Amino acid sequence: MSAESVSVEGVIRTLPETPMVDVMAGASRIEQRVLDHGFVALVDCMPRMAPEGKTADYSIVQAARVSYGEGTKQVSEDRGLVRYLLRHRHTTPFEMVEFKFHVAMPIFVARQWIRHRTANVNEYSARYSIVPDRFYRPTPESIRAQSQSNRQGGDGCVDAGTAEEFLALLERAEGLYKDYMQFTEKGVARELARTALPVSVYTEWYWKCDLHNLFHFLALRMDPHAQHEIRVYADAMYQLVKPIVPISCEAFEDYRLGSMQLTRLEVEAIRTGAALATTNKREIAEYEEKRERLGLAKPR
Numbered sequence: 304m305s306a307e308s309v310s311v312e313g314v315i316r317t318l319p320e321t322p323m324v325d326v327m328a329g330a331s332r333i334e335q336r337v338l339d340h341g342f343v344a345l346v347d348c349m350p351r352m353a354p355e356g357k358t359a360d361y362s363i364v365q366a367a368r369v370s371y372g373e374g375t376k377q378v379s380e381d382r383g384l385v386r387y388l389l390r391h392r393h394t395t396p397f398e399m400v401e402f403k404f405h406v407a408m409p410i411f412v413a414r415q416w417i418r419h420r421t422a423n424v425n426e427y428s429a430r431y432s433i434v435p436d437r438f439y440r441p442t443p444e445s446i447r448a449q450s451q452s453n454r455q456g457g458d459g460c461v462d463a464g465t466a467e468e469f470l471a472l473l474e475r476a477e478g479l480y481k482d483y484m485q486f487t488e489k490g491v492a493r494e495l496a497r498t499a500l501p502v503s504v505y506t507e508w509y510w511k512c513d514l515h516n517l518f519h520f521l522a523l524r525m526d527p528h529a530q531h532e533i534r535v536y537a538d539a540m541y542q543l544v545k546p547i548v549p550i551s552c553e554a555f556e557d558y559r560l561g562s563m564q565l566t567r568l569e570v571e572a573i574r575t576g577a578a579l580a581t582t583n584k585r586e587i588a589e590y591e592e593k594r595e596r597l598g599l600a601k602p603r
């Protein structure tokens with residue numbers, strides 16, 4: 304069926320060649336629970352409609368074809384083009400897709416998250432409204448010990464006694480909520496009263512981001528080096544967007560998430576079989592990790 308154009312007083316409305324279907328299958332919200340009281344919900348996306356038989360990936364292809372020409376319109380060709388674009392970091396077509404999420408997360412997670420500046424954010428106002436009584440408490444088994452190799456990470460678990468004491472400390476911190484409420488009732492402004500609450504308290508926001516920048520966020524926050532408490536949100540978001548842009552996600556896994564970057568020194572060392580030309584211990588350890596992943600023998 305060919306496209307039909309309707310012109311009324313100079314305004315041309317083109318009707319789709321094939322019927323358009325909702326990429327969220329009619330849902331107003333698709334939610335995943337995260338941590339103890341958190342969630343991440345996909346509430347909207349652009350494009351919201353795609354031609355029947357296609358996914359929202361189609362709008363990436365549509366934008367790219369402005370630069371590459373029409374070519375063939377087969378789905379298999381679309382996949383090849385999306386993969387080419389992602390592989391070659393031709394990023395702007397991926398900005399044509401956007402996702403809007405409603406998220407509830409502890410404030411210490413929100414602090415890491417807000418560093419991603421390329422999203423649009425609107426957060427719950429604790430100046431305007433009372434903060435809800437919701438605090439993050441890890442399960443006893445997930446109370447990590449300080450990593451000895453990475454100053455910024457956790458590794459393994461603390462012993463049961465320490466875990467119990469730590470949970471008691473969190474409970475005492477949560478007890479400040481009662482005082483917070485008391486002082487708001489006594490007339491202290493909510494914008495000041497909230498300063499008594501710990502960073503384990505939950506906040507909420509709407510977060511909208513295009514696919515290019517979402518992939519950047521996900522690559523950083525799904526990485527094992529990211530803190531567990533933000534990683535679980537990134538994992539949940541990825542599961543929400545994957546059915547909507549499956550071709551882009553497959554390319555993201557192949558060319559970004561599961562890929563590896565080699566430095567010039569590493570390329571040289573692999574090519575010549577010599578040791579890495581540095582004395583930096585961290586760099587050498589990273590090189591050894593990469594060699595192991597590549598199935599190469601330990602360097603001489």
Ligand SMILES: Cc1cc2nc3c(=O)[nH]c(=O)nc-3n(C[C@H](O)[C@H](O)[C@H](O)COP(=O)(O)OP(=O)(O)OC[C@H]3O[C@@H](n4cnc5c(N)ncnc54)[C@H](O)[C@@H]3O)c2cc1C
Nearest residue numbers: 415418419420421422455516519520523524526528529530
């Ligand atoms: C494991 C991990 C550990 C971290 N540790 C720390 C830490 O100890 N301390 C700390 O402060 N931060 C830390 N961060 C945060 C990190 O430094 C970045 O701020 C965060 O990951 C956001 O990355 P980004 O700036 O690339 O993302 P975005 O803000 O989403 O930006 C995306 C890209 O847009 C461009 N861009 C955006 N805004 C600008 C701008 N104003 N000027 C120029 N280019 C711009 C850049 O190319 C950028 O890469 C950590 C992050 C991770 C993942």
